[in-house]
Amino acid sequence: MMAMAGAAVRRMVVVVAAMMVVVGAEAQLQYGFYNASCPGVEEMVRAELKSIFANDTTLRAGLLRLHFHDCFVRGCDASLMLNSHNSTAEKDADPNLTVRGYEAIEAVKAKVEAACPLLVSCADIMAMAARDAVYFSDGPLYQVETGRRDGNVSKLAEALRDLPPSDGNVTVLTHYFGVKNLTFKDMVVLSAAHTLGVAHCSSFSKRLYNFTGAGDQDPSLDPAYAKQLAAVCKPGKLASVEPMDPLTPVKFDNGYYKSVAAHQALLGSDAALLDDSLAGAYVRLMTNDTNLNTFFADFAVSMVNMGRVGVLTGTDGQIRATCGIYVD
Structure with a gap:
Protein backbone atom coordinates (compact mmCIF):
# COMPACT_ATOMS: atom_id res chain seq x y z
CA MET A 1 0.00 0.00 0.00
CA MET A 2 2.87 2.35 0.83
CA ALA A 3 4.46 1.61 -2.55
CA MET A 4 1.21 2.41 -4.34
CA ALA A 5 0.84 5.67 -2.44
CA GLY A 6 4.42 6.60 -3.25
CA ALA A 7 3.86 5.93 -6.95
CA ALA A 8 0.72 8.09 -6.95
CA VAL A 9 2.60 10.93 -5.26
CA ARG A 10 5.39 10.65 -7.81
CA ARG A 11 2.90 10.79 -10.66
CA MET A 12 1.31 13.89 -9.17
CA VAL A 13 4.53 15.70 -8.19
CA VAL A 14 6.06 15.27 -11.65
CA VAL A 15 3.01 16.78 -13.29
CA VAL A 16 2.52 19.62 -10.82
CA ALA A 17 6.08 20.73 -11.57
CA ALA A 18 5.35 20.64 -15.29
CA MET A 19 2.14 22.60 -14.90
CA MET A 20 4.05 25.60 -13.60
CA VAL A 21 4.90 26.49 -17.19
CA VAL A 22 1.25 26.99 -18.13
CA VAL A 23 -0.27 28.54 -14.99
CA GLY A 24 -1.67 31.97 -15.74
CA ALA A 25 -1.60 31.52 -19.49
CA GLU A 26 -5.40 31.56 -19.76
CA ALA A 27 -7.09 34.17 -17.61
CA GLN A 28 -10.64 33.02 -18.23
CA LEU A 29 -10.08 29.50 -16.95
CA GLN A 30 -8.53 28.85 -13.57
CA TYR A 31 -7.54 26.10 -11.22
CA GLY A 32 -10.05 25.63 -8.42
CA PHE A 33 -12.82 27.60 -10.15
CA TYR A 34 -15.44 25.80 -8.02
CA ASN A 35 -13.62 25.97 -4.69
CA ALA A 36 -16.18 28.38 -3.25
CA SER A 37 -19.32 27.58 -5.27
CA CYS A 38 -19.09 23.77 -5.23
CA PRO A 39 -16.27 22.68 -2.91
CA GLY A 40 -15.00 19.15 -3.40
CA VAL A 41 -16.54 18.73 -6.84
CA GLU A 42 -13.40 17.23 -8.37
CA GLU A 43 -13.23 14.60 -5.63
CA MET A 44 -16.96 13.94 -6.17
CA VAL A 45 -16.37 13.38 -9.88
CA ARG A 46 -13.41 11.10 -9.23
CA ALA A 47 -15.32 8.99 -6.70
CA GLU A 48 -18.23 8.47 -9.09
CA LEU A 49 -15.88 7.56 -11.92
CA LYS A 50 -14.03 5.08 -9.73
CA SER A 51 -17.33 3.27 -9.23
CA ILE A 52 -18.16 3.41 -12.94
CA PHE A 53 -14.73 2.13 -13.99
CA ALA A 54 -15.04 -0.76 -11.54
CA ASN A 55 -17.88 -2.06 -13.72
CA ASP A 56 -16.37 -1.17 -17.11
CA THR A 57 -12.65 -0.48 -17.43
CA THR A 58 -12.99 0.20 -21.17
CA LEU A 59 -14.75 3.48 -20.40
CA ARG A 60 -11.43 4.97 -19.31
CA ALA A 61 -10.29 5.10 -22.93
CA GLY A 62 -13.79 6.13 -23.97
CA LEU A 63 -13.88 9.22 -21.77
CA LEU A 64 -10.43 10.34 -22.90
CA ARG A 65 -11.54 10.07 -26.51
CA LEU A 66 -14.86 11.78 -25.74
CA HIS A 67 -13.07 14.87 -24.43
CA PHE A 68 -10.74 14.97 -27.44
CA HIS A 69 -13.58 14.69 -29.96
CA ASP A 70 -15.53 17.38 -28.13
CA CYS A 71 -12.66 19.88 -27.98
CA PHE A 72 -11.83 19.58 -31.69
CA VAL A 73 -15.33 20.64 -32.75
CA ARG A 74 -16.48 24.07 -31.52
CA GLY A 75 -14.00 23.82 -28.64
CA CYS A 76 -14.37 22.17 -25.23
CA ASP A 77 -18.02 23.07 -24.75
CA ALA A 78 -19.77 19.67 -24.37
CA SER A 79 -21.48 20.15 -27.74
CA LEU A 80 -20.67 16.51 -28.49
CA MET A 81 -22.97 15.52 -25.63
CA LEU A 82 -26.04 17.13 -27.20
CA ASN A 83 -28.67 14.77 -28.50
CA SER A 84 -29.43 15.05 -32.16
CA HIS A 85 -32.44 16.64 -33.80
CA ASN A 86 -33.05 14.76 -37.06
CA SER A 87 -29.57 13.16 -36.96
CA THR A 88 -27.69 16.40 -37.46
CA ALA A 89 -25.61 16.66 -34.25
CA GLU A 90 -21.90 15.99 -33.83
CA LYS A 91 -22.49 12.59 -32.25
CA ASP A 92 -24.12 11.38 -35.51
CA ALA A 93 -21.02 12.06 -37.63
CA ASP A 94 -19.19 8.93 -38.78
CA PRO A 95 -16.05 9.57 -36.67
CA ASN A 96 -18.24 9.81 -33.55
CA LEU A 97 -20.39 6.72 -34.08
CA THR A 98 -17.96 4.61 -32.05
CA VAL A 99 -17.38 7.23 -29.34
CA ARG A 100 -18.42 5.96 -25.90
CA GLY A 101 -18.97 7.43 -22.46
CA TYR A 102 -22.04 9.63 -22.85
CA GLU A 103 -23.94 7.72 -20.16
CA ALA A 104 -20.99 7.90 -17.77
CA ILE A 105 -20.80 11.68 -18.09
CA GLU A 106 -24.56 11.95 -17.51
CA ALA A 107 -24.26 9.76 -14.38
CA VAL A 108 -21.48 11.95 -13.00
CA LYS A 109 -23.42 15.09 -13.92
CA ALA A 110 -26.49 13.82 -12.02
CA LYS A 111 -24.39 13.35 -8.88
CA VAL A 112 -22.92 16.83 -9.22
CA GLU A 113 -26.33 18.40 -9.90
CA ALA A 114 -27.71 16.87 -6.72
CA ALA A 115 -25.01 18.64 -4.72
CA CYS A 116 -24.56 21.86 -6.72
CA PRO A 117 -27.51 22.55 -9.04
CA LEU A 118 -26.71 24.41 -12.27
CA LEU A 119 -23.20 25.39 -11.19
CA VAL A 120 -20.79 22.92 -12.80
CA SER A 121 -20.73 22.65 -16.58
CA CYS A 122 -20.81 19.43 -18.55
CA ALA A 123 -17.70 20.68 -20.36
CA ASP A 124 -15.77 20.88 -17.08
CA ILE A 125 -16.98 17.45 -16.02
CA MET A 126 -15.73 16.05 -19.34
CA ALA A 127 -12.30 17.60 -18.76
CA MET A 128 -12.14 16.21 -15.22
CA ALA A 129 -13.31 12.81 -16.44
CA ALA A 130 -10.59 12.63 -19.10
CA ARG A 131 -7.97 13.47 -16.49
CA ASP A 132 -9.32 10.87 -14.06
CA ALA A 133 -9.55 8.25 -16.81
CA VAL A 134 -5.82 8.71 -17.37
CA TYR A 135 -5.10 8.60 -13.64
CA PHE A 136 -7.10 5.41 -13.08
CA SER A 137 -5.09 3.85 -15.92
CA ASP A 138 -1.83 4.45 -13.99
CA GLY A 139 -1.19 7.73 -15.76
CA PRO A 140 -0.45 11.18 -14.32
CA LEU A 141 -2.74 13.10 -11.98
CA TYR A 142 -2.59 16.61 -13.39
CA GLN A 143 -4.55 19.72 -12.46
CA VAL A 144 -7.50 20.70 -14.65
CA GLU A 145 -8.43 24.30 -15.29
CA THR A 146 -12.16 24.88 -14.89
CA GLY A 147 -14.68 27.60 -15.60
CA ARG A 148 -15.93 26.37 -18.97
CA ARG A 149 -19.57 26.80 -19.91
CA ASP A 150 -21.64 24.61 -22.20
CA GLY A 151 -22.38 25.36 -25.83
CA ASN A 152 -25.83 25.00 -27.31
CA VAL A 153 -24.98 24.25 -30.94
CA SER A 154 -23.97 20.86 -32.34
CA LYS A 155 -23.49 20.26 -36.07
CA LEU A 156 -22.65 17.00 -37.81
CA ALA A 157 -20.94 18.83 -40.68
CA GLU A 158 -18.50 20.52 -38.31
CA ALA A 159 -17.47 17.19 -36.82
CA LEU A 160 -16.76 15.84 -40.31
CA ARG A 161 -14.71 18.94 -41.06
CA ASP A 162 -12.72 19.36 -37.85
CA LEU A 163 -11.82 15.89 -36.52
CA PRO A 164 -8.37 14.70 -37.64
CA PRO A 165 -8.45 11.66 -39.99
CA SER A 166 -7.16 8.32 -38.72
CA ASP A 167 -4.91 7.97 -41.78
CA GLY A 168 -3.55 11.53 -41.91
CA ASN A 169 0.17 12.14 -42.32
CA VAL A 170 2.15 14.52 -40.12
CA THR A 171 1.50 17.50 -42.40
CA VAL A 172 -2.24 16.87 -42.30
CA LEU A 173 -2.28 16.29 -38.54
CA THR A 174 -0.19 19.40 -37.86
CA HIS A 175 -2.76 21.43 -39.81
CA TYR A 176 -5.73 20.05 -37.87
CA PHE A 177 -4.00 20.72 -34.55
CA GLY A 178 -2.69 24.12 -35.64
CA VAL A 179 -6.20 25.32 -36.47
CA LYS A 180 -6.99 24.73 -32.79
CA MET A 303 -3.96 18.19 -22.18
CA VAL A 304 -4.27 21.57 -20.46
CA ASN A 305 -3.54 23.24 -23.80
CA MET A 306 -6.23 21.20 -25.51
CA GLY A 307 -8.66 21.92 -22.69
CA ARG A 308 -8.45 25.63 -23.55
CA VAL A 309 -9.56 25.24 -27.15
CA GLY A 310 -12.57 27.41 -27.98
CA VAL A 311 -13.87 27.55 -24.41
CA LEU A 312 -16.97 29.51 -23.44
CA THR A 313 -16.56 31.38 -20.16
CA GLY A 314 -18.11 34.20 -18.14
CA THR A 315 -21.59 34.90 -19.46
CA ASP A 316 -21.12 33.00 -22.74
CA GLY A 317 -22.81 29.66 -23.12
CA GLN A 318 -24.88 28.07 -20.37
CA ILE A 319 -24.85 25.44 -17.64
CA ARG A 320 -27.02 22.47 -18.64
CA ALA A 321 -28.69 20.32 -15.99
CA THR A 322 -28.62 17.34 -18.35
CA CYS A 323 -25.71 17.25 -20.77
CA GLY A 324 -27.62 15.80 -23.70
CA ILE A 325 -30.60 18.19 -23.64
CA TYR A 326 -30.73 21.56 -25.31
CA VAL A 327 -31.67 24.55 -23.17
CA ASP A 328 -33.57 27.30 -24.95
Missing part, protein backbone atom coordinates in the same frame (compact mmCIF):
# COMPACT_ATOMS: atom_id res chain seq x y z
CA ASN A 181 -3.87 26.68 -31.70
CA LEU A 182 -2.16 23.46 -30.66
CA THR A 183 1.52 23.02 -31.44
CA PHE A 184 3.42 20.34 -33.33
CA LYS A 185 4.59 18.96 -30.01
CA ASP A 186 1.00 18.91 -28.69
CA MET A 187 0.09 16.79 -31.71
CA VAL A 188 2.86 14.24 -31.12
CA VAL A 189 2.23 14.12 -27.37
CA LEU A 190 -1.57 13.88 -27.55
CA SER A 191 -1.31 11.11 -30.14
CA ALA A 192 -0.13 8.97 -27.21
CA ALA A 193 -3.70 8.97 -25.86
CA HIS A 194 -3.85 5.94 -28.18
CA THR A 195 -1.96 4.01 -25.54
CA LEU A 196 -5.49 3.27 -24.28
CA GLY A 197 -8.42 1.82 -26.15
CA VAL A 198 -9.19 0.02 -29.38
CA ALA A 199 -9.94 0.82 -33.02
CA HIS A 200 -12.36 -0.93 -35.34
CA CYS A 201 -10.87 -2.87 -38.23
CA SER A 202 -12.51 -0.49 -40.68
CA SER A 203 -10.17 2.25 -39.41
CA PHE A 204 -7.03 0.48 -40.58
CA SER A 205 -8.06 -2.29 -43.01
CA LYS A 206 -6.78 -0.27 -45.96
CA ARG A 207 -3.26 -0.69 -44.57
CA LEU A 208 -3.73 -4.46 -44.70
CA TYR A 209 -5.46 -4.97 -48.03
CA ASN A 210 -5.45 -1.92 -50.29
CA PHE A 211 -2.82 0.55 -49.15
CA THR A 212 -2.19 2.25 -52.51
CA GLY A 213 -5.34 1.05 -54.24
CA ALA A 214 -3.59 -1.89 -55.83
CA GLY A 215 -4.57 -4.55 -53.30
CA ASP A 216 -1.27 -4.18 -51.46
CA GLN A 217 -0.23 -3.90 -47.81
CA ASP A 218 1.44 -0.97 -46.08
CA PRO A 219 5.15 -1.88 -46.31
CA SER A 220 5.89 0.01 -43.07
CA LEU A 221 3.89 -2.53 -41.02
CA ASP A 222 5.91 -5.08 -39.12
CA PRO A 223 5.15 -8.34 -41.05
CA ALA A 224 4.36 -10.40 -37.96
CA TYR A 225 2.06 -7.68 -36.63
CA ALA A 226 0.34 -7.36 -40.00
CA LYS A 227 -0.28 -11.12 -40.04
CA GLN A 228 -1.77 -10.90 -36.56
CA LEU A 229 -4.09 -8.07 -37.62
CA ALA A 230 -5.16 -9.84 -40.80
CA ALA A 231 -6.17 -12.92 -38.79
CA VAL A 232 -8.67 -10.77 -36.84
CA CYS A 233 -9.66 -8.25 -39.48
CA LYS A 234 -10.54 -10.42 -42.44
CA PRO A 235 -11.82 -8.76 -45.63
CA GLY A 236 -15.49 -7.98 -45.34
CA LYS A 237 -15.50 -8.56 -41.57
CA LEU A 238 -14.48 -5.19 -40.22
CA ALA A 239 -16.57 -4.90 -37.05
CA SER A 240 -13.86 -6.45 -34.87
CA VAL A 241 -11.54 -4.30 -32.78
CA GLU A 242 -7.84 -4.33 -31.99
CA PRO A 243 -5.95 -2.48 -29.21
CA MET A 244 -4.18 0.62 -30.42
CA ASP A 245 -1.28 -0.17 -28.11
CA PRO A 246 -0.61 -3.92 -28.47
CA LEU A 247 1.98 -3.88 -25.67
CA THR A 248 0.03 -2.42 -22.72
CA PRO A 249 -3.51 -1.75 -24.00
CA VAL A 250 -5.13 -0.91 -20.64
CA LYS A 251 -2.26 0.98 -19.03
CA PHE A 252 -1.34 4.60 -19.62
CA ASP A 253 2.38 4.43 -20.33
CA ASN A 254 4.90 4.70 -23.17
CA GLY A 255 3.79 1.41 -24.74
CA TYR A 256 2.23 3.46 -27.54
CA TYR A 257 5.58 4.99 -28.48
CA LYS A 258 7.30 1.60 -28.26
CA SER A 259 4.68 0.16 -30.60
CA VAL A 260 5.08 3.01 -33.09
CA ALA A 261 8.87 2.69 -33.01
CA ALA A 262 8.57 -1.06 -33.67
CA HIS A 263 6.33 -0.42 -36.73
CA GLN A 264 3.38 -1.86 -34.85
CA ALA A 265 1.23 1.26 -34.92
CA LEU A 266 -2.39 0.37 -35.63
CA LEU A 267 -3.57 3.57 -37.32
CA GLY A 268 -1.93 5.22 -40.30
CA SER A 269 -1.81 8.54 -38.45
CA ASP A 270 0.26 6.92 -35.70
CA ALA A 271 2.62 5.14 -38.09
CA ALA A 272 3.14 8.44 -39.91
CA LEU A 273 4.98 9.92 -36.91
CA LEU A 274 8.07 7.96 -37.92
CA ASP A 275 8.04 9.61 -41.36
CA ASP A 276 8.84 12.99 -39.82
CA SER A 277 12.32 13.57 -38.37
CA LEU A 278 11.17 15.64 -35.38
CA ALA A 279 8.15 13.50 -34.54
CA GLY A 280 10.20 10.35 -34.97
CA ALA A 281 12.89 11.69 -32.67
CA TYR A 282 10.31 12.35 -29.95
CA VAL A 283 8.84 8.87 -30.39
CA ARG A 284 12.26 7.29 -29.93
CA LEU A 285 13.02 9.54 -26.97
CA MET A 286 9.83 8.44 -25.23
CA THR A 287 10.59 4.76 -25.75
CA ASN A 288 13.55 5.27 -23.40
CA ASP A 289 11.63 7.31 -20.81
CA THR A 290 11.83 4.49 -18.29
CA ASN A 291 10.36 6.35 -15.30
CA LEU A 292 7.79 8.13 -17.54
CA ASN A 293 8.50 11.50 -15.91
CA THR A 294 9.05 13.36 -19.19
CA PHE A 295 6.09 11.76 -20.94
CA PHE A 296 3.72 12.37 -18.04
CA ALA A 297 4.80 15.99 -17.71
CA ASP A 298 4.50 16.66 -21.44
CA PHE A 299 1.10 14.96 -21.64
CA ALA A 300 -0.24 17.02 -18.74
CA VAL A 301 0.80 20.27 -20.40
CA SER A 302 -0.68 19.29 -23.77
